[in-house]
Amino acid sequence: MTLALNFKESIMEEHFDFSPNPLVKFLKKEPENFTREDIINYMSANNVRLLNFRYPGEDGRLKTLNFAIHSLDHLRRILTFGERVDGSSLFSFMETGSSDLYVVPRYHTAFLNPFSDMPSLEILCSFFDHTGNLLEPSPENILRKASRYFTQSTGLEMKMLGELEYYVNSSTASIFPATDQKGYHESQPFAKFEWMRKEALRLIAECGGQIKYGHSEVGNFTRGDESFEQHEIEFLPTRPDIAADQILIAKWILRMLAEELGVEISFAPKISTGKAGNGLHFHMMVLKEGQNIVMEDEQVSPATRKIIAGILDLADALTAFGNTVPTSYLRLVPNQEAPTYICWGERNRSALVRIPLGWSGSKDMAGVVNPGMQNDNHATINNLQTFEFRVPDGSANIHLTMAGLLVAAVHGLTMPDALEKAEALYVKGNIFHTSDFKNLNQLPSSCFESAQRLDSKRDIFIGSGVFPRMIITHTIDKLKNYNDINIREEISADKNKERELVIKYIHCQ
Known part of the structure; x- marks a missing residue:
């Protein structure tokens, strides 16, 4: 003993x-x-x-x-x-x-x-x-209430994680320039700020962050003597309040590093027309008695499909918390790996909610490339699977967005026709390669429209007991004050308008 x-x-x-x-x-x-x-x-x-x-x-x-x-x-x-x-x-x-x-x-x-x-x-x-x-109206407290509301209403536990995307803007010339909009998982010397990202990973971990990985992202381009390079840091699933804390600390660390190095860091949703924007995707994992139930018999479980239906039903209103500046809606355009239509799919980056590849198969892949290795592959089946909400961007109010997702999850689990709605909104493959997308509802195209969508569904958020009425009203008023309902038309008519907006909101949140 x-x-x-x-x-x-x-x-x-x-x-x-x-x-x-x-x-x-x-x-x-x-x-x-x-x-x-x-x-x-x-x-x-x-x-x-x-x-x-x-x-x-x-x-x-x-x-x-x-x-x-x-x-x-x-x-x-x-x-x-x-x-x-x-x-x-x-x-x-x-x-x-x-x-x-x-x-x-x-x-x-x-x-x-x-x-x-x-x-x-x-x-x-x-x-x-x-x-x-x-x-009561503190965003951090609202998220705390949302977590308790989800567990008490469903008997389940929700874990969450964020994918934090950012651009490094510098005047650093390079002998090895990256290919425009082809920066995904690029390495040094083509990714000039890989070393900075690795230093950020080290510091975030020292400060308590639970990191899954970091990598360079799609976005990179030059404009005059300026260079823009995109990166991503993704965390591990944990309690919603801890997940929110990790993102806050990571943003602070990245900005501190940028200040020391004399470069600019931006989490802004849009940097330039035709270039990838910064998303802040949120992954969710649902547990019952400590076991991940996102998948069941290698299929998306009924509980997950109900939750997804609830998120899709409130997705347009959730933009009020996750897409909070006018440039947010310059990111939500077709064929930019950002969602525009309200739907979901598996391994589908054009969908609003995505079921990513999740080690749910039964094959021993490590054993194939490492002959003789004994691997208990079955033990990990379904344990890592998440589902991803791809709408929010770097302007998101992290706590309110996550709280809204938890309210939407309960909404889906209690909707009598949730499974039917999930079935109707499932899209296979790239939605723009089919004619089905024309029958789907679209996300808002401006802060003003986002406020209108939240206003139309405010009773669900307030009725949950999670969101105080004053916060919903304050959010609606703040978004409407941008008066940006015609933002896309204004930018088309005046090419300088977008650059002015980008500069204005370059350090949002």
Whole structure:
């Protein structure tokens, strides 16, 4: 018994030592188990005397509140009670007359700042109102409620991940220029900023990010003496709130690297006409009693098809959270690997919801190319399968988009005709190679139209108890204020109009 216990402890020790996260290595525990005393012990033992609270404002960027710790009591007080901030300067829906908020740290999010010359600990926070309750309209709280709503309504668990796409803009000339719009999985020296992406992967992992992979993407082009190169970082499926945190931190790290290197990073949905835009695709994985149920008998399961039907039914309204600036709708055009019609398919990049290739077959591929290898291939069948919502872009409000997808999932699971709708909206192959797409509904073509679609379906979001009425109204009003209903016609008439819009929204969210 003692030998077995020692062996188990040895394996766990190796597991923690392998982690790139300095806190995990030191504390010998996973982040979700971090406590206040763990944070204090780490800072004390490693002589960390700077602490930063981080939290996203309405613009989606991480804000900062700095502390220089002068005593153990000071640190314990900050970690226990948080601090006051001005909510009206962070969210436009907060009134100046009653805008005081608390920011309170979530211990599991703590990480060591990789850019600070002096050791500095960062920790993400939640917003509380003047009564000491979680701030109801805070996007982070809305996502928390959405996760609870999904599980309580269905008895299932949802894991999510994001695919973060971005452009690096530089004036760096190259002996090995990439081929225009052929950058997918290109390598150095043709992908000039592969090394920067790898450095970002390393830093994100050190800060607690769970990364699946990184690669160069399709988009690359030159304009005058400027070079634009597209990349992608994809994460592993995890709890929705953790998935959102990972994207926020990754954006911050990429921008910090860009600042140090003197290049520009942009997550904007559109950079130039005819060139690939930046999507922010969200993958979902549904679990029942810990088992992935996206597939059943190597077919898309009934539960998954119902969820997809619910997402398709609300997809036009979901653009209000996932496509939030006028240039979003310059990305949603045919034949650019961005969806335009409301449909779904398997391995189909022209569909709004896609079932990607997912290791659901029974063949031992590793054994074919590695003769003699013994591989328990059956153990992984269906475990990795996800389904992908391909509409959102880099302007997305991450928390509200994910919360909206969870509400849509419950909507689908409770729709009496969900399976019939899923069947009717299934498309095989490239939709533009068939005449069927003409019978499909289209996504909105502007922020203004997106607001109208959300308005027409607001009762579903509000009725779930997840989205406060004021957030839906605020989102609709904000989108309508762009007054961009004729944006495509305006750009066709004035070629400078698109460039002006791109520059204006180059650093959205």
